[in-house]
Amino acid sequence: MRPQTPLWDALQKHIISGLYPFHVPGHKSGRGLPTSYVNSLINYDLTELSGLDNLYDPSGPIARAQELTAQLFGVAATLFTTNGSTAGLIAAVLACCPSGGTIILPRNAHVSLLHACVLGDLSPVFVDVEIDPYTEIPLGLTPEQLSIVLESSGADAVVAVYPTYHGVCGDIRGIGEVCRQAGIRLIVDEAHGTHLYLNPSGPVSSLCTEASVVVQSTHKTGLALTGAAWVHIKDQSLVQRVKASLRLVQSTSPSYLLLSSLDITRAIMEEEGPRLMRRALAAADKLASILPLYKPPWPYRSDPLRLVINARQLGISGQYLAARFLAHGVAAEMFDLYSVTLVLSLADDEDSVAGLTAAFQQIERQPTGPPLAPVCPPLGQQVMTPRQAHFSPKRSCKLEQSKGFIAAEAVTTYPPGIPVVWPGQIITTEILEYLASRRALGAEFSGISAQGEVLVRAEVEND
Ligand SMILES: Cc1ncc(COP(=O)(O)O)c(C=O)c1O
Known part of the structure; x- marks a missing residue:
């Protein structure tokens, strides 16, 4: 029997699927490199x-x-x-x-x-x-x-x-x-x-x-x-x-x-940057005329090469839209409950995005609409430094029983890698409600084990 190569196998399977990468790395499977x-x-x-x-x-x-x-x-x-x-x-x-x-x-x-x-x-x-x-x-x-x-x-x-x-x-x-x-x-x-x-x-x-x-x-x-x-x-x-x-x-x-x-x-x-940028911007412009893109409610511009599709506006969830894209040969960078994020880079041009337009036009709407869930609450109070929390004695605690404890490890979603809880912060009711609602919808968080436990600071004698 040949030795197992789970990662290599997964990579080969991914490559064979032939998806167009609307994600990083920006060289897009080498297209942008000599x-x-x-x-x-x-x-x-x-x-x-x-x-x-x-x-x-x-x-x-x-x-x-x-x-x-x-x-x-x-x-x-x-x-x-x-x-x-x-x-x-x-x-x-x-x-x-x-x-x-x-x-x-x-x-x-x-x-x-x-x-x-x-x-x-x-x-x-x-x-x-x-x-x-x-x-x-x-x-x-x-x-x-x-x-x-x-x-x-x-x-x-x-x-x-x-x-x-x-x-x-x-x-x-x-x-x-x-x-x-x-x-x-x-x-x-x-x-x-x-x-x-x-x-x-x-x-x-x-x-x-x-x-x-x-x-x-x-x-x-x-x-x-x-x-x-x-x-x-x-x-x-x-x-x-x-x-x-x-x-x-x-x-x-x-x-x-x-x-x-x-x-x-x-x-x-240095040599071709402005031309490649103009080419990528033209591709982005074309997509912007077709896709319902997210516009932040404030007066500043957004990166024109970061296409965030407002799935909620379409009456569907980001998760559903990303899955439908996959079925049509398009791999997104990230999805969350209400949006799907696509990355264009200096390697993209109007030809490379043509498949996305076709895929989007074939996506059926979902009758149920996106689920409604609480938005990410404020961080808990920081009662010790992240370093103190990192080096303090720790114990596992069921997530739902962790209210009021000091987090000893971060709880983070990937992507985008933004902590919802930082070590050294008090875990609040609002954070627990948020995490529970997202986990119920299938979101995964690093820092929460498969058994649904988080690491909290263990009480020590002088506490
Ligand atoms: C805002 C932000 N900063 C920093 C990083 C870390 O970048 P790198 O993956 O190059 O280490 C990321 C990664 O996704 C990010 O989203």
């Missing part, structure tokens, strides 16, 4: 051999590739990472905050920022960003909200998510200005916005703002391989600190496949 590169990819799986430099302390071709990227984006330095924006954000936060410091985070912060808080022993101060009650889509941080929180927080840095997973963009210039006036560093999680700077008609890239560090998942809407990201540092005085922090969260054997894909993506963006 054929000569894709065809000999395996040969580039090398390591720190003579002449190939060393990501830990680069001085040869990796250093040069990083310099060329910094020049293209007009920043003081760009650092490559093969551990995604996850590593880039952790490094940026650790570079901008002292150990034991305070960081302002939007409610919809990615879970990597939790990891940064654990590593840096940081206290998060949350800004409860508005959630659209009709679609449950989180909007962004506003300069006004930030000003209020900044006044009393004593924070060392601010993180903004721009654009959000759903492509919502906000007043990032205004946020930068608030940070500048307060003399506080702004880190922008632009994981979903590598392509933004190529679009002169906006929304703008946060590279044009007062941000100190901008982190982009080049593998999401750029053309790099999964896990490849870059960290743009605008403030020269931070470069060595971000470098040192990045070393803490990178393998000493970074993948040359990923590193080379960053170099190639930069070269393509």
Whole structure:
């Protein structure tokens, strides 16, 4: 009997299904990358051999590739990472905050920022960003909200998510200005916005703002391989600190496949970026005239390459719509109760989206309509730091009996990787009601076991 290869089997099954990827990675099964590169990819799986430099302390071709990227984006330095924006954000936060410091985070912060808080022993101060009650889509941080929180927080840095997973963009210039006036560093999680700077008609890239560090998942809407990201540092005085922090969260054997894909993506963006962007925008425009796209209830633009279909407006659930898309050969990036999110990238054109139009036209409506469920409630009170909770004694507790306990681990949905509960927070009735309603509708959460248990802080003698 041949040895089992469950993951390889699953990948082969997926590939055979021939679905068109309206999801990341943005190279779209290699369409956006040079054929000569894709065809000999395996040969580039090398390591720190003579002449190939060393990501830990680069001085040869990796250093040069990083310099060329910094020049293209007009920043003081760009650092490559093969551990995604996850590593880039952790490094940026650790570079901008002292150990034991305070960081302002939007409610919809990615879970990597939790990891940064654990590593840096940081206290998060949350800004409860508005959630659209009709679609449950989180909007962004506003300069006004930030000003209020900044006044009393004593924070060392601010993180903004721009654009959000759903492509919502906000007043990032205004946020930068608030940070500048307060003399506080702004880190922008632009994981979903590598392509933004190529679009002169906006929304703008946060590279044009007062941000100190901008982190982009080049593998999401750029053309790099999964896990490849870059960290743009605008403030020269931070470069060595971000470098040192990045070393803490990178393998000493970074993948040359990923590193080379960053170099190639930069070269393509430099040479052909504006043309590829125009081509992708034309495809997006075509789809926008057919699909009922979500428009956030606020005055800011959204990313035109992030197509969020408002399933609720069609009288169906996001889950149903995504399943019908799959049946018609289209794989979406993400669905939730009321919407389906599709990713267009620099590799897409009008031909690649033709199948989506045809698929959408064939989708039958559901007579029952989408179920109604409570929207994500505010976070519970943070009574200890994420690090204290992470290292405290823990015990399992049935979810429905966990009210009032301190969470010892995050409860998160993937995608989009936004925690509903952070370690160190009190679990509230509203959160339990929300989780129960979503689980009843089939949603899965990391941090809730198959037995329906969460980890809470165990009571200790001195409590
Ligand atoms: C808003 C946001 N930030 C950061 C990340 C982490 O990015 P990466 O997958 O490159 O580590 C993600 C991942 O989905 C994300 O959605």
